[in-house]
Amino acid sequence: MTQKVKVAITVNGTLYERDVEPRLLLSDFIRHDLGLKGTHVGCEHGLCGACTVLIDGHSARSCTLFAVMVDGSEIKTVESLGTIDNMHPLQEAFHEKHALQCGFCTPGFLMTAVEYLEGNPNPTAEQAREAIDGNFCRCTGYENIVEAVQLAAKKMAAH
Amino acid sequence: MKPAPFDYYAPTSLSEALDKLTELGYSGKVLAGGQSLIPAMNFRMARPTALVDLGKVKELSYIKPTADGGMAIGTMTRDSVVEEDLLVSERFPILVKTIKHIAHKQIRNRGTFGGAIAHADPAAQLPAAALLLDANLKVLSKAGERWVKAVDFFIGPFMTVLEPEELLAEVVLPPLAPRTGASYQQVSRQKGGYAQAAVISTVTLDGADRVKEARVALFSVGEYPLLASKPNQVLAGQVPTAEAIEEIAAYVAKNECDPGTDIHGTEEYRRNLVHVLVRRALTEAVQQAKK
Missing domain, CATH: 3.30.465.10 (Uridine Diphospho-n-acetylenolpyruvylglucosamine Reductase; domain 3)
Incomplete structure (x- = not known):
């Protein structure tokens, strides 16, 4: 019989208690069990960064963790940032700087940048580039993303 | 791209974890951060029967x-x-x-x-x-x-x-001795990617700038990380000259590593990298030690 493990995981402020198979990846828990499809799954082995979420405030790849490993943790996904009518300054900056084209990688960039900007409120272009070195984008060539991260820093400081 | 099923244990204390590992024997495997193991399991290159997750062993x-x-x-x-x-x-x-x-x-x-x-x-x-x-x-x-x-x-x-x-x-x-300099050198296709060759070194100098100890570790160029013996043999007790460092780098690249060939580079290319990186690593470590 398939083993199920009871987990209690808080996602975007809501506590979810579920019985899950140990092999269930956190990315699949978020998308399939909770229906939060903002977290995208690209490579599923820890290279592309599309599935980045925050776990207890720290960025991590949700495809290289089992949901059972984060029992008791607080997760934040891209849905926690803002809504279409009330965007997070980082989302506004991505919009204004045209920092996305197809948008597949964007949730991962946003969750990576949101953690980074908390500790680094005024990055240079070089620092912003380094901050996103764990995320792949196949459309933009990264230039606009770097500019968006810098613009977001200014917007967040003004808030 | 999904891992095969496995039995899962999440002990909350060290003694409980050790009991479980003994009980499971060869079918048990420790899960720490999972950042290497889980990708390997996603590819099903690794298929452990049971995992003992240490995440809750504070x-x-x-x-x-x-x-x-x-x-x-x-x-x-x-x-x-x-x-x-x-x-x-x-x-x-x-x-x-x-x-x-x-x-x-x-x-x-x-x-x-x-x-x-x-x-x-x-x-x-x-x-x-x-x-x-x-x-x-x-x-x-x-x-x-x-x-x-x-x-x-x-x-x-x-x-x-x-x-x-x-x-x-x-x-x-163990503590680093006073007047120890160090250096990290690698060549990889992108930042954060696997190194095609990498070298880390430490050099400890005495009061007269002679080498007390020179250590050079190599990785990505053998079946496991390697500690080269030539650097200390040549440099111990000597003032480290550029000529001596060059001789060591050439020797280590030829005799003290075992790189393979893959799509990212040939064995010959990787030996050349080792030569260059050992030279840079020792040179920088000596400079650091003098500071």
Whole structure:
């Protein structure tokens, strides 16, 4: 019989208690069990960064963790940032700087940048580039993303 | 791209974890941060029968200074925690520099210090750092503890002297001597990617700028991290000249590494990288030691 493990995981402020198979990846828990499809799954082995979420405030790849490993943790996904009518300054900056084209990688960039900007409120272009070195984008060539991260820093400081 | 089923255990204490490993024997495998193991399981290159997750064993996560000026690091300490620790950066700046080359922030936030050493990926930074810094590894099982030097720990790609019922509990780094400089050198296709060849070195000088000890660890160019013997043979007791360093670099590239050929580079190319990187690493370490 398939083993199920009871987990209690808080996602975007809501506590979810579920019985899950140990092999269930956190990315699949978020998308399939909770229906939060903002977290995208690209490579599923820890290279592309599309599935980045925050776990207890720290960025991590949700495809290289089992949901059972984060029992008791607080997760934040891209849905926690803002809504279409009330965007997070980082989302506004991505919009204004045209920092996305197809948008597949964007949730991962946003969750990576949101953690980074908390500790680094005024990055240079070089620092912003380094901050996103764990995320792949196949459309933009990264230039606009770097500019968006810098613009977001200014917007967040003004808030 | 989904892992095969496995039995899962999440002990909340060290003794419970050791009991479980003994009970499971060869069918049990330790899960630390999972940043290497889970990708391998997603590809089904690894199919462990049972995992013992140490994530809830809080007593294995700590950084403590030792009285002699070294550090003791609990196996479950996250890489990013070691990277940001002030005392580590004071006592072992080369370790911080090395950790910054491990993949990306998102992975260092989850990957663990001891997990990477026990995993023994021949292309990984921390096994080589353990070797370079002459780490003492505390190995625990239900039957008791034993200490293994890093130089005796690695026996093949992804293979160590750990028995199935054992786990690596703590890594103790002896202090660096005064006037020790260090250097990290690698060539990789992109930042955070696997190195095609990498070299970490330390050089300790005496008051007259003669070498007391020169250590050079190589990785990604053999079945496990390698400690070259030529650098200390040539340099010990000598003033390190550019000629001596060049002779060492050429020798190490020819005789003290075993790189393979893959789509990213040939054996010949990697030996050439070792030659260049050993020269740079020793040169920089000497300069640092003089500061």
